[in-house]
Amino acid sequence: xxxxxFRIAFMEMRCLQETSELSASDEPYILFFTADLHGLIxxxxxxxxxxxxxxxxxxxxxxxxxxxxxxxxxQPIIDPDKILILVKLMENDDSDPRDLVADCRPxxxxxxxxxxxxxxxxxxxxxxLIQVFDRKASESAGLSAANKFIHLGGSPNADDDIxxxxxxxxxxxxxxxxxxxxxRKNLTFSGDGGKYRLxxxxxxxx
Numbered sequence: 001x002x003x004x005x006f007r008i009a010f011m012e013m014r015c016l017q018e019t020s021e022l023s024a025s026d027e028p029y030i031l032f033f034t035a036d037l038h039g040l041i042x043x044x045x046x047x048x049x050x051x052x053x054x055x056x057x058x059x060x061x062x063x064x065x066x067x068x069x070x071x072x073x074x075q076p077i078i079d080p081d082k083i084l085i086l087v088k089l090m091e092n093d094d095s096d097p098r099d100l101v102a103d104c105r106p107x108x109x110x111x112x113x114x115x116x117x118x119x120x121x122x123x124x125x126x127x128x129l130i131q132v133f134d135r136k137a138s139e140s141a142g143l144s145a146a147n148k149f150i151h152l153g154g155s156p157n158a159d160d161d162i163x164x165x166x167x168x169x170x171x172x173x174x175x176x177x178x179x180x181x182x183x184r185k186n187l188t189f190s191g192d193g194g195k196y197r198l199x200x201x202x203x204x205x206x
Contacts, residue, residue, distance in 0.1 A: 004076040004077060004078055005074040005075065005076055005204065005205055005206050006068060006069075006074060006075070006076070006077050006175060006178060006202065006203065006204055006205075007066065007068065007069075007074045007201075007202070007203045007204075007205070008066070008067050008068035008085065008168075008170070008200060008201070008202050008203075009064055009065060009066045009067060009068075009200065009201050010030065010032065010049065010063065010064070010065040010067060010198065010199075010200055011062065011064060011184075011199045011200060011201050012060055012061065012062045012063075012198075012199045013028070013030070013052065013060070013061045013062075013196055013197070013198050013199070014058075014059070014060050014061075014196065014197045014199075015028075015055050015056060015057055015058060015059045015060075015061075015194070015195075015196055016057070016188075016195040016196060016197055017057055017193070017194055017195040018055070018056060018057050018193070018194055019091055019160070019162065019191075019192040019193045019194035020192060020193030020194070021091065021093075021160075021192070021193075024056075025053070025054045025055055025056050026052075026055040026056070026091055026194060027051050027052065027053050027054075027055065027091065027092040027093075028051070028052050028055055028061075028089060028090065028091055028092065028162065028194075028196065029048060029049050029050065029051045029052065029089075029090055029092055029097050030048060030049045030065075030087060030088065030089050030090070030198065031046065031047075031048050031087070031088040031090065031097075031100065031101065031104070031133075031137065031165075032045075032046070032047050032048065032065065032067045032085065032086070032087055032088075033045075033046050033084070033085075033086040033088075033104075033108050033112075033129070033133060033165075034046075034047075034067050034068055034070050034083070034084065034085050034086075035070070035083065035084040035112050035116075036069070036070050036075065036082070036083055037082040037083065037084065037116050038076070038078060038079065038082045038083075041113070042109075042112055042113055042116050043070045043071070044070060044108070044109045044112055045067075045070040045071070046101055046104060046105040046108060046109075047065060047067065047101070048065075048097055048098075048100075048101055049063050049065055050063060051092045051097060067085060067168075067200075068083065068085065073206075074205065074206045077170070077175060080170045080171055080172055080174070080175060081122045083170060084112070084122075084125065084126060084129070084167065085167065085168040085169075085170065086126070086129060086130060086133055086165050086166070086167055086168075087165065087166050087167075087168055087187055087198065088133055088134070088137055088161070088165040088166075089161075089162040089163060089189040089191075089196060089198070090137065090141070090159045090160065090161060090162065091159060091160045091161075091162055091192060091194070092159050093145065093157040093158060093159050093160065094144075094145040094148055094149065094156045094157045094158065094159070095140075095141040095142075095144035095145045095148070095158050095159035096144050096148065097159070099140055099141075099143070099144035099147075100137055100140045100141060100144065100159070103136065103139075103140035103143070103144075104133065104136045104137055104140060107132060107136050108129065108132060108133060108136070111128070111129060111132050112125070112129060115128055115129065126167045130164060130165045130166075130167070133165040134161065134164050134165055137161070137165075138158075138161060141158040141159040141160075142158040144158070144159075145157060145158040145159070146158075160191075160192050161191055161192065162189050162190070162191040162192055162194050162196060163189040163190050163191035164191075166187050166189065168185065168187060168200055170185075170202070174202055175202075175204075178202045178203055178204045179204045182201050182202065182203040183201070183202050183203075184199055184200070184201055184202075185199075185200045185202065186198065186199050186200070187200070
């Protein structure tokens with residue numbers, strides 16, 4: 001079992017193009033939903049990065065965030081089809097990212113549990129959870145921004161999606177390679193006029 005321990009972490013984000021917002025710089029942040037489906041009851045977590053302030057085209061933002069295992073420690077991956085890692089990139093305006101985490105966590109967890117126990121394929125589970133993630137994050141961002149301004153007046157500006165959520169797909173080849181060296185996987189997000197490349201490291205061992 002020790003030979004099957006792996007660590008997966010978000011490492012960095014490169015701004016390839018700023019969003020079309022009027023502000024001088026972007027303020028992106030990232031949400032991560034991770035699920036371990038090896039057992040009868042999935043183990044799940046929802047975490048986030050900080051808000052990266054002052055992000056312009058060409059900026060390389062770095063923050064180490066462990067996204068596997070779900071408890072923050074190295075965990076086995078026996079079957080890569082039994083793990084889910086969904087990544088969502090947001091542009092911060094008037095919403096509080098902590099509200100999105102609090103609101104999205106129970107809905108994603110309940111839907112993941114239902115889908116995992118329904119016998120659906122990995123791809124079907126991912127597709128349906130991405131729909132839930134996108135819809136709930138947008139709804140929560142709107143509510144969070146509105147609550148912030150409820151006593152202040154004015155027109156709140158909710159956080160925006162930078163594209164849809166994506167799966168960080170882990171393959172058996174990735175795991176085999178990670179047993180020999182740390183490997184890098186990237187995801188590219190485009191939306192709201194912006195484009196970002198996110199980097200993740202996969203490594204074996206505790």
